[in-house]
Amino acid sequence: MSEKNQIQDLIAKRAAKELTGPCVVNLGIGIPTLVAKYIEDENVYFHTENGLLGVTDVEEGQIDPNLVNAGKLPVGETIGASFFNSAESFAMIRGGHVDVAILGVLQVDQSGQIANWAVPGKNIMGVGGAMDLLVGAKKVIVTTTHTSKDGKSKLLKKCHFPITSTRSVDMIITELAVFEVEEGKLNLLELMPGITIEEVRDKTEADFIDQLKERAK
Amino acid sequence: MSEKNQIQDLIAKRAAKELTGPCVVNLGIGIPTLVAKYIEDENVYFHTENGLLGVTDVEEGQIDPNLVNAGKLPVGETIGASFFNSAESFAMIRGGHVDVAILGVLQVDQSGQIANWAVPGKNIMGVGGAMDLLVGAKKVIVTTTHTSKDGKSKLLKKCHFPITSTRSVDMIITELAVFEVEEGKLNLLELMPGITIEEVRDKTEADFIDQLKERAK
C-alpha cells in the first residue's frame, strides 16, 4: 500500500469510530468513501444522493453499471435498501433526515467553515451535493490530509477559496489529529498515534485550543 | 328516477360529450361524478385528488373501504391505474397535467368566475381541492342546475359568495343550456332539448351573448 493510501486509510479508520448505529450516513468522494469498509455495525446505513439508502460494497463479478454511488463508482444494495429520485434524496438531506455527512475539503478554517467545491482562478465546473449536505446533515465530519500536496496547512485561519456553506462542520479528522468545532472555535481533542502536539502546531495555520488534557480526564 | 336525478343525469350526459380521449379528467362531487357513467372512450382517464389515476366504477360485492374517490365514495381501479400521495396528486393538478376538471358550483358569474366552497354567514368549514383544480386544470367545465332550490339563477352578473379562484371557467352546462366563456364574456352555445331561449333569458341573471346562430352555421 502506498504512503498516500496508508494515510487515507488511517483517517478513514478513525472516522469510522464516530459512527455508531442506528444512524444514516452520507459519504463524500475520496477518503470519506473509504470509511464504509471499517464499519461493522449493521445499523449504520449509507445514503448516496443519487438515490439509494443502503449502499454496500459490490464484488467485481456482481457489478451493475446502473447501481452506483455519488462518485459514480459501482456499489451494492443492502437487504432493506430503497431507491428514490434525486429530489426525494435531497429532501432527505436538506430536511435533516441524514444523521452524518463525511466530506473531504480543500480548506477548512478555525471557525469550522469549509471550502470544497471551487478554486479561484479556475473554471467553476461542479458543486454536486456538497452545499446541500452542509446545510442538511445533522453532523458533518471532515476527513482530509492535514496539508496539501505542496505541504501547506489545509486548516487555515480563514478559507480563501469559496466556502461551501456558512454552516460550521462539527469535527475534523486528519492523519495528525482530531479536532472538534465548538462555538466557532477549534478544539484539539486527540493526536493520531506517534504524532506530537509540536508537529500539529507546526503544520496547522488555524488557531486551536489544546483540549488533550481535558479529554484525557 | 326522481325529477332531480333526471336533471342531474341530463347535465352529466351532456358534459360527457365534451370528453374525448386521450385526456385526464378530474370529477368533482355531485353531478360531475355522474359524468363517468356516460363515458365509453377508454382513453378518458379519471383522476381523483386523493391519489388515484384510473378511477372506475365498482360493483357492490367488490367494494374496498380503502379505495375511494375524493367524495369518499367507493370506486374501482382500471387496468393501468396508479396510486400516489396527496402532494404528488396536487402536483399533477397544479402543474397542468390534468386536462379537464368538471366541477359543481354554488354560483358562477358572467366573467366565468365561480363560487363553490363557502357561503357568507356560515362557518367556512371546507375547501378541499377546489381551488387547486381551478388554477391547475387546463379546461374547467361547470355542471350545475340552472337555478338554486329557491328558484334563483345560479348564473349571476357577479358572484356574491366568496370566489374559488380568479380564473374563469371555460364552459357551463345546465339543464337549460350550454355556455362557453370567452374573453370574460358568456356565450350561449346550445339549448337543451325542448328549452327555449326565452326560458333561458328568464332564468338567467348573467348577461350572455346569443351565439346559437353562429354555432349552427
Added chain:
Amino acid sequence: MSKIHQDIEKALACVKDGHTLMVGGFGLIGAPLTLIDGLTKKEVTELTVISNNLGEIGKGLGELLRQKKIKKAVGSYFTSNREVGDYYQKGEIELELLPQGTLSESMRAGGAGIGGYYTKTGVGTELAKGKEEREINGIKYIFEPAIRADVALIRAWKADTLGNLVYYKTARNFNPLMATAADVVIVEVDEIVEPGELSPEVIVTPHLFVDGIIKAKKILTKEGVIDYE
C-alpha cells in the same frame, strides 16, 4: 433498539401536552385508527392537529374533538364532521383552513428543508388574505410557509422491521408526506415483515423517516371501524 412497540402507551409516550400532531388519512381512509384510539385513552391536552379532516362524527379524530383535546385544527375539509362547526361556534376549537394541495405541499416542504414556496392556488380568494402575493414570470402566486409537527401518527400497509413502508391503495394519501415532516414518526401497520420482503424499488417511505412501529388493532371495513380479530 427495535422500532417496534408492543404497547400503545409506549408508542404514544412521545405525544405531550401542547404538541402539534400530524395525523394521516383522508377521512377515516388511511387514518391511524389504533393510534387515535390510543390518544383518546391518553391524558393529553391543547393539541394542534394537522390532518385533512377531523374524522367523522364521533369517529377517528372526531372522538378526540369530543374529548376537547384539540385546541387547533389545520386541514382542508372539516365539513365531513359537522360537529367541528358546533365546537368552532362555541369557541372551543381554532380552525385553519388550507386548500388541500397547499396542505399537502406545505408538509412536503416541511419535510424537505424548504422554508416556503409560491403557489397559484388561492390567489385572489379569501384564503389568500394576509398572505404575500408575488408575480413570477407574469403569473400571480401567494407565499405559503412549510409546516412541520412534533409528532406524526400515520398508517401504512406493511412495514419491515427497519421501518421501510408501503401503503395500500388510496389509504396512502397524506401518510408518506407526514412521515417526512415531524420530529417523531409513529406508524401503525397491518403487517410487519422482515427486511428484504419489500422490494427496494417499491418502498414508498424509506426507514430513515420512521421512529416507531405498532401493529394496527383497528381496521376500517365496509361496516365501519372494527377491532382486528
Added chain:
Amino acid sequence: MSKIHQDIEKALACVKDGHTLMVGGFGLIGAPLTLIDGLTKKEVTELTVISNNLGEIGKGLGELLRQKKIKKAVGSYFTSNREVGDYYQKGEIELELLPQGTLSESMRAGGAGIGGYYTKTGVGTELAKGKEEREINGIKYIFEPAIRADVALIRAWKADTLGNLVYYKTARNFNPLMATAADVVIVEVDEIVEPGELSPEVIVTPHLFVDGIIKAKKILTKEGVIDYE
C-alpha cells in the same frame, strides 16, 4: 393515438432549434442514450440543456457538446466531462451551476405548478450571488425559481403502452422529475409491456406525464455504451 414511436426521428420531431431540453441521467447512468444519439444525428442548434452533467468526454451529452449544438447548460457537476471547461473558456457554451438539490427541487417545482421556493442550500456562498435572501423562522434561505423545459428526454426501465413508467436502481435519479417538468416528455425504455403488468402501487411515473415512448437501442454496460442485440 399510440404513444409508441418506432422511429427515432419521429420521436425527436418535437425538438426544435432554440429549445430548452431536460435530459435525464447521473452521468451516463439513467441517461437516454438512444435519444441523445438521435440528437447527434438531427440538425438542431442553440439548445439549452438542463442535466446534472454533460455526459462524459465524447459520450452521451458530451457528443452533443462537441457538435456545438448546446448554447447553454444548466447542471450541478460538469466536472465529469473536462471538455466542458475547454468549450466554456473559448466562450462556446454558457454554464449555469446549481447545487444538485436545488437543481432537482427546481424541476419538481416546475412540474408541480410551484413558482419558486426558499432553500437553505447555498446561502452565503458564491452561488447565492444575486439571489434574494429571506429569513423564515430565524433561518436564512435563498429564493430559487422553478425550472421547466420544452422537451424532456428521459430513460426508464419499463413502460406500459399507456406510458406508465418504472425505473431501475440508481438509473432513476432525475428522470421522474423531468417527466413532470416539460411540455413534451419522450422516454426510452428497455422494455414495453401491456397495461396491468406494472402494479398500480409501484408505478413511479403515471402515464399522464408521458407523451412518447421508444425502445432503447443503446445500453450502458460495464464495458461502456453498446448497441442492443
